[in-house]
Structures are given as C-alpha cells and as structure tokens.
Amino acid sequence: MAFRGPKVWLWRWRRNPLKRRADVVEGWVVLGVGLLTVLAGVLAGLMVARSVTQGLARERADWRPTVAHVVAAVPDAHAGRRHISHDARGWAEVRWTVADGSVHTGRVRVAAGDRVGTGVTVWTDSHGHLVGSPVPPGQAAFRADLVGTLAGLGAALVPFAAGFLLRARLERRRMTAWDTEWARLGPQWGRMV
Structure with a gap:
C-alpha cells in the first residue's frame, strides 16, 4: 500500500514542477462547479419557497x-x-x-x-x-420550505452532474495522455534498469 502524506489544502493552485495543465484545468473546474452548485441550489430554493409562500398567502386572502x-x-x-x-x-x-x-x-x-x-x-x-x-400559515411555511428545499436540490444537481461528467472526460483524456507517454518512454525505462 502506498503511503500518502497529510492532506494539503489548495494543492491544485500551489507551484509544482510536476503539475500538468490538466491538473490546473481540473482545479478550476472543481472550484467553478462547487460554486455553481451552491449558488444554483440556494437561489432556486429561495425563489421557489418564496413563490409557494406568496401563492398560499394569496389563497388564504382570496378564498x-x-x-x-x-x-x-x-x-x-x-x-x-x-x-x-x-x-x-x-x-x-x-x-x-x-x-x-x-x-x-x-x-x-x-x-x-x-x-x-x-x-x-x-x-x-x-x-x-x-x-x-386554505392551508394554515404554519403548514404553508412548512410546505414552502419543503418544496424550496427539493427545488434547490434539483437545481443544484444540474451543475453538479455536468461537473462530474466534465471531470470524467478530463480524467479519460489524462489517462490517454499517460498511456501515450508510457508507450513512448516505457521501452527506454526497461533498458536503464
């Protein structure tokens, strides 16, 4: 089993001569997807919860x-x-x-x-x-919170899934590049030993 050292925060943005361009791209993808996921989830959840609250309040006032x-x-x-x-x-x-x-x-x-x-x-x-x-105010608040939470989770799932697929594609590309380099350098490595 390989020994891994302590986890280093923000390692993707530190200087390292072995860091490839794909590592930098993946770092920015992870950061962007994380921010988009949180932002989309929170905004969608708040907007839907507010809409449900207003709709149920309008029903209580009109009915x-x-x-x-x-x-x-x-x-x-x-x-x-x-x-x-x-x-x-x-x-x-x-x-x-x-x-x-x-x-x-x-x-x-x-x-x-x-x-x-x-x-x-x-x-x-x-x-x-x-x-x-009409729905009583207490139930209306619970319903709005529940629907807002579900809508926020659904909205956050979109950028999260897109980021997951993008990272999988970057990983495949990185592994293909690794295979190409190994095919080129692997035979030379065997002669050195």
Whole structure:
C-alpha cells in the first residue's frame, strides 16, 4: 500500500514542477462547479419557497367560507354494515349563492344522513367556484420550505452532474495522455534498469 502524506489544502493552485495543465484545468473546474452548485441550489430554493409562500398567502386572502345547502339527500353510507363510524361522510350535491347573486352548485363531502336543506360550510374562490380549505400559515411555511428545499436540490444537481461528467472526460483524456507517454518512454525505462 502506498503511503500518502497529510492532506494539503489548495494543492491544485500551489507551484509544482510536476503539475500538468490538466491538473490546473481540473482545479478550476472543481472550484467553478462547487460554486455553481451552491449558488444554483440556494437561489432556486429561495425563489421557489418564496413563490409557494406568496401563492398560499394569496389563497388564504382570496378564498372565503360560504354556507351551502344540501339539495339532494346523501345516501346512507351505513346500509348493510355492522360497524358504523360516527364521522362517516358521503358525497352530496349542494347549492350556494355568491356575492354577485349568482347561484352555484357542486358536489362536496358531507356527514352521512344529512337531509335536504342542511347547511354545510364550503370554501369558494373569488369567482364562486368550489376550492379546498386554505392551508394554515404554519403548514404553508412548512410546505414552502419543503418544496424550496427539493427545488434547490434539483437545481443544484444540474451543475453538479455536468461537473462530474466534465471531470470524467478530463480524467479519460489524462489517462490517454499517460498511456501515450508510457508507450513512448516505457521501452527506454526497461533498458536503464
């Protein structure tokens, strides 16, 4: 096993008569790829997290709870079952009126057994269309952080992979040059011993 000395920081940029041009190029590639990877990951992550935060805040500001009334009876979800859950829900058609006076209908999940005319709370957007309930601020922050982190990792992967491929190509080129030199000098070396 070969003995290796202590790790020397910034060895690629130190003077050395045995250092080849390929070593210098690889040093700059490693530095550039490292900086690009960190920069792309951080910027993409921050931008995506900010966008998600703003989008979810806009939803919380625009979406409103509205009282809708059941128009068709909900089928009994317990028919033929032995064990009945107290929070069983089924799909029902409901109707609601928006601020401009127009009437909308849609299907939502309501408690099983709700009768026609029962009021249920639904969430609507500014046009009166059904939407889900908005994400609470705590969950919105978590979601924005998670999506931003994943986007940052994905964006950082691009320069990292490109740098990996470039270094592999430089290594192949260096090994080819080494083989060429060895083919030229190898026979002379044997005569000296």
